Amino acid sequence: MSPILSLHDVSKSFGALTVTDGVTFDVPEGQALGIIGPNGAGKSTLFNLITGGLSPDAGRIEYDGRDVTRVPPMQRCLSGIGRSFQIPQPFDRLTVFENLLVAATHGRGLPERAVEADCAEVLERTELIHVANRPAGGLTLLQRKRLELARAMATRPKLLLLDEIAGGLTEGECVALVDTIRRVHAEGVTIVWIEHVLHALNSVVERLLVLDFGRVIGIGEPAEIMASKEVREIYLGIEV
C-alpha cells in the first residue's frame, strides 16, 4: 500500500541540541505504527513536526502524496491529521460534547447541524456519552484521555497521532482505552502512537519504531524490535 505519511531526512535543533536527527520513515495507509524511546529521545517533537506545530530545519514531510513540510497546522488538520496531547488539553469550560463540536465543525469545515449526530456517535464509541453535557474541566483522568481520543476522532482523521495516551492510567483503565483504540484502527484509521506502556502499544501496532537521541535506531515488527540487542540496551536499559 502507498504510504499516507513519509518523512525524508527530517532534522530539528533547538540551539545546539539536535532533537530530531535525519529521521526517515514511511507509514502505509491503514497501518498502526508505535514509536518508543527513552525520555528526551525527541518523540513529542517528532509529533509536533508532523502536525505542524514546529517546522523542521531540514528534510521533507509528505502526507497523502503532498509535501506538507511548511503547511500550517490548521490546514493539516483539515486535510485529515488528528492528534491527542500527552497531557490532556480539554476546553475546560465547554462540555464534552462541545469539545467534539469544535473539532468536528472546524476540523472538517462543516456546519454544526451536519456534525451533531456524528459527534454523538464518537461519544458513544469512546464511552463518553453519559458525560456529554458535563464541563470537560471536571472529568477524571481516564475520561480526559478518552476525550483526547474522541476530540481527535471528531475531525474524522485519516491519520491519528496519539501521544502517550495510556500514560498514568490504571491497568483496568488502560485495557478499556486500548480496546477503543483497537476498534478505531479496525475501521481503517492509520495510527502513529507514542507510548511508554509497551504491552498496550504492542497489542495494537503492526510496526514499532525506536527513537534515541533524535535518531531512528530501529523499525520493524514489534516482536523483532523488542528482541533486538540495541533496543534492549538503549531503551530498556538491560545489559545484554
Added chain:
Amino acid sequence: MAAHYTVTTRTTASQIAAAAALVLLAVAVAVPFIASRSLIQDLFFILTMLTLAQFWNLLAGYGGLVSVGQQAFVGFGAYMLFGGAILWGVNPVAGLLLAGVAALVLAIPTAFFAFRLQGAYFAIGTWVVAEVVRLSVAQWKAVGGGTGTSLPRDARDAMWGAGWIEGAFDVRASEARDILTYWLALALAVATIGGIYWFLRTKRGLALAALRDNVGAARSVGVDSERMKWVVFLVAAFGTGIAGGLIFLQNGRISPDSAFSVIDWTAFVIFIVVIGGIGTIEGPILGVLVFFALQTLLADYGAWYLMVLGALGIAVMLFAPGGLWGLLSGRTGVQLFPIQRRLNRHD
C-alpha cells in the same frame, strides 16, 4: 433500536430571562416618559459603560486579548464625530457611524503592531498606541488641540430626532438631547449584547470559547486562531468607537485628556468585567450595576473611592476568579444567555 439525539441550548431560566428582558426593554424605552433628567443621565452612563465592558469582555474574556488601550478607540471615535460635525457638517447622529468606522480603521494598523506582542507586552503595546493617538489628536487645531472643544451649537440643534422629542415631550433642547442619546445608548447596548450573544451561538463563537480555554488544542483541531483574533479586535474597536462617539456627543465637550482617559475607558471597564465575571455575557451586566452602586455610595470619599475599587477588584480576582456571576451560576447553574449546546438522548 439505536438512540437518536437532539441538541438544544435553551433552558427554563433562559426562557424566563428572555421574557423578563423584553419587559425590561419595554420599560427602558419608556423611561424618558416618567423619569427625571438625572436618572436618564445615570442610565446613559450605565448603558455606555455596559457596552464598553461587553466589548472588552469579548476581547479579553473570549479572545484572550487583554488590551489596556481601548481608550484609543473611545477617543478617536469621539474626535472623529466632533471633527466630522465641525469640519464637514456631518450630523452628529450619523457621526456615530463615522466614529465606529474611524475606530475600525485605526484598529487595523494597531493590530498589525500589537499582534506581534504576547500577554503583558500586548497590553502595554495597546496602551502605547492609545498614548500616541492622544498626543497626535492634541495637535489637531481644528478640534481645539490640547484643550479640546465643544460641539458647535448648530450641530447640536441639527441632531436628528432631537427637535421631535423637544415637541413631543415639551422639554428644553438640552433635555431632549439627553433623551435622544439615552435611546441611542439603549439601542447600542441591546445591539451589542444581542450581537455578541448571536455570535457566541455560531460555530465561530464556539471556536472563540475553545480558544479562550486552550489555544494550542484549538489550533490542533482546525481553529483559525489568527483570523479569530482579527475579527474580535476589529469588531471590538468598531463598537468601542461608536460608544466613545456617543459618550462625548451626550457630554457636548471633548478634550484629549478626557477622551483618551485610561482610567475612565479601560481601568473602570476592566473592573466591571472582572468583578462581574469575565468570559460570560451576564458578568459585565452584573458588574456595571455593582460599579454604579459603588460609585454612588462612595462619591463623597474622593481618592478612597478608587482604593476601594482596586481592593475589591483584587479580592475578586484572588477569591472568585469567575467573578460574582461565576459564584452565582456556579452555585445555581443558572444561565441567562445560554450558549451551551446540550445533547439530549431519545431512545
